[in-house]
Structures are given as structure tokens and as C-alpha cells.
Amino acid sequence: MAGEGHIRELDGVRGLSILLVLATHLLPLGPKVLQLNAMTGLMGMSLFFCLSGFLITRFLWERPDVPVFLVRRLARIYPLLALYAVVVVGIALGRWDAVQGILLTYLNYDDAILTEGTGHLWSICVELHFYFGIALAVALAGRRGFWIVPVLALVVLALRIEGGALVSIRTHLRVDEILSGSLLALAWTHRDHPLSRALQRAAAGGLWPVLGLLWLLSCHEIGGALGYARPWLTMATVAGLLFRAEGSLRRMARHPVLAWLAGISYALYIWHPAMALGWLGSGGGFTRYLVKRPITFALTFALSHLSTRFYEAWFIEAARRFGKGH
Incomplete structure (x- = not known):
């Protein structure tokens, strides 16, 4: 069931995820004691990662051509990343180590180089690590390489539980949010498979509101150990929209x-911290916000639109022209 074109509903997921991150x-989202900023950050990033894994x-399933995949993904990520790194992080902030x-x-x-203006880029590293890993799996085994996805998902879950990592920026403790989207894509591609049908019934049926509520709780500290299930609750929430x-x-x-x-979500994500540096980030609450x-x-x-x-x-x-030629 591959090759069905653009899924417009996922634009809504991406749009919502970047609004949550911004x-x-x-913005100050309520009294600090409620920890709403931390919650919306986890919500936005879990949606972003799940969607990335899906896409x-x-x-790669529809076109397991690794060189074309890598060229297209790196052309999408690196030019703006390099521009921001050199202009903002290097020249403006003077952090060439970062x-x-x-x-x-x-x-x-490397926590020492996670500073104002660079901290958000940890997620791009996680993304790129996933790209290289899944590309290697497909290069070695073709579509059979996707069997590594559920295996890695279980390994990462075990590592998170063993280390008590409800939230982390390290790839080996966070990439399961991307892997959950990858599994959702496989379920979407094989919708007649019994496991996919079970996901469809759970996500699109009467359980969906419950799963959505559990996802919200998994993104807040009051959810406690439910945070370990955040990747899968995110997957179920997105699946509810798709199915x-x-x-x-x-x-x-x-x-x-x-x-x-x-x-323009990628550009929004890359540029937004720079627009709150210096004078624009100073002053009291009234002036600043x-x-x-x-x-x-x-x-x-x-800037994001123009970029x-x-x-x-x-x-x-x-990159598209390269893909058409191969």
C-alpha cells in the first residue's frame, strides 16, 4: 500500500509541533510551578520526532535507494544548520567549539557546548544519527533492514528504564521517539497486517481519547514512569489522526x-533562539514578553519564510534533480 502521496493531515502535526516548541x-506558559513550558516542549518534540520517523x-520503504536518501536529507538539513552554526554560533556568539x-x-x-543559542540543536543531532543508522541498515539488508527498528526500540526502552531516563537529549536514550514513528510508517504501509489492524482499532476507536490523555500526562512530570511510554503514546495519538x-x-x-x-517549520526551529538573543531577550517581564x-x-x-x-x-x-538522475 505504498506510494499514496502526500498526507496532508501530517502537515497539521508538524505545524502544531513547531507552535508548541516556539x-x-x-513564552511564559503559566506559573512556573505548573511546569507547562517543560510539558509543551516534550509534546512538541515527541510529535516532531514521531513524524520524522514516519516520513x-x-x-526509504518506497525507494530504498540510500545514496538518494542521504543526499536529499542532508541537503534538507545541513545548509541551514551550517549557516546558523557559522553566523550565529560562531561569529555572533564566538563559540567555535560549539x-x-x-x-x-x-x-x-557535550554539555559544555550546550549554551544559549545552541541548546535546541541537540535534536538535529538525534535526527542525523537516526538518518545514518537507518541508511546503513537499508544499505546492508534492503527493506529487511527495517527489522532493526523494533529491536532498537526495545533496547532504547531498556536503557531508559535502567538509567531512569524519563527525558534525555542523548541519542541512545531519546531516539525511540523517532523509532515509534518509523514503526507507525510500517503499520501504515502494511495496513492489512494483524498488528497494524490492532493499532488501527486502538488508535482510531474509542480508546483514542484515553490514549491522547495518557500522552499528555507522559509529557508532564506528574506522569512519572508514564514518561517511558511517551514515544508509544505519541505514536498512538498520531495514528488516531491517520486512521x-x-x-x-x-x-x-x-x-x-x-x-x-x-x-517553514525547520527554519522556524533553527532560527527562533537567535531572535531572542541580546536586546530582544533582555528586560523585565512586561518589556520582554x-x-x-x-x-x-x-x-x-x-526570516524563516525567506530562508x-x-x-x-x-x-x-x-537534491531532487540528483534523485531524478539516479
Whole structure:
């Protein structure tokens, strides 16, 4: 059942995930004691990772051409990552040690270079590690290489439980959120398989609201050990959107504003901390959040739109031409 084209509802997931991340980093979400910023951050990143695993796996399953895959993914990720690393982290912040950690993708294992303006890039390292790992598996075994996904998912879960890692930025303790999306893609591709049918019934049926509530709890500290299940509750929540019948929720996920946000989401993620540095990030609560934050949001959206259209698009199109030639 592969090759069914773009799934517009997933634009809504991507758009929602970037809004949650922006809110986490740029806004005060209620009294600190409620820990809502931490919660929305986990919500946004779990959706982002799950969606990434889904899309990458679907692409590689339909076209297990590893060179084309790597060229297209690196063309999507590295040009803007390198630009941000050099201009913001290197030149503006003077942290050339962090530039190296970013470009060589070990930043999420070196806490000393996780500073203001660089801290959010840990997730890009996790993403790239997954790309290289799944590409190697497919290069060695073709589609059979995807058997590594459930095995790794269980290994990561065991490592998280053993180390008490409810939340982590280390790849070996966080990549299960991407792996959950990868498994969802395999279930989507093989919808007639009994395991996929069981997921469909659980996610799209009467259990979906319960699973969604459990996902919310798994993203908050009050959920406790439920955090270990966050990748799978995220997967079930997204599956509920994919497998459910047409209705208001699916129509909402296809909203043009969410589609636009999805289109510039990577640039929004990369650029937004830079727009809150220096003068824009200073001042008391009133000045910072009611005067300067609207400027930060405006600059972030404007720069991200221009970056996506006039900078990233060139590299993406070049990679597509490469893919067509192979």
C-alpha cells in the first residue's frame, strides 16, 4: 500500500509541533510551578520526532535507494544548520567549539557546548544519527533492514528504564521517539497486517481519547514512569489522526495555516533562539514578553519564510534533480 502521496493531515502535526516548541522557548506558559513550558516542549518534540520517523521510513520503504536518501536529507538539513552554526554560533556568539560539535553532530553528548543559542540543536543531532543508522541498515539488508527498528526500540526502552531516563537529549536514550514513528510508517504501509489492524482499532476507536490523555500526562512530570511510554503514546495519538474516519479533526489538521507553518517549520526551529538573543531577550517581564516578544515572533516568521524560499529551496531542488538522475 505504498506510494499514496502526500498526507496532508501530517502537515497539521508538524505545524502544531513547531507552535508548541516556539511557545516553550519564547513564552511564559503559566506559573512556573505548573511546569507547562517543560510539558509543551516534550509534546512538541515527541510529535516532531514521531513524524520524522514516519516520513523517513515511508520514503526509504518506497525507494530504498540510500545514496538518494542521504543526499536529499542532508541537503534538507545541513545548509541551514551550517549557516546558523557559522553566523550565529560562531561569529555572533564566538563559540567555535560549539560549531564543531554541531556540524559533526556530537553536540548532544557535550554539555559544555550546550549554551544559549545552541541548546535546541541537540535534536538535529538525534535526527542525523537516526538518518545514518537507518541508511546503513537499508544499505546492508534492503527493506529487511527495517527489522532493526523494533529491536532498537526495545533496547532504547531498556536503557531508559535502567538509567531512569524519563527525558534525555542523548541519542541512545531519546531516539525511540523517532523509532515509534518509523514503526507507525510500517503499520501504515502494511495496513492489512494483524498488528497494524490492532493499532488501527486502538488508535482510531474509542480508546483514542484515553490514549491522547495518557500522552499528555507522559509529557508532564506528574506522569512519572508514564514518561517511558511517551514515544508509544505519541505514536498512538498520531495514528488516531491517520486512521480515523473523515471528520472535523482531520479537516482541522489540513488547515492552510498549519500547512504554511509546516512548510517553514525547520527554519522556524533553527532560527527562533537567535531572535531572542541580546536586546530582544533582555528586560523585565512586561518589556520582554509584551513588547519585545512580538518583535521576536515577527522576525522569526519573516526570516524563516525567506530562508525556506530563497536559501533552503535551492539545495532541496538540487537534491531532487540528483534523485531524478539516479
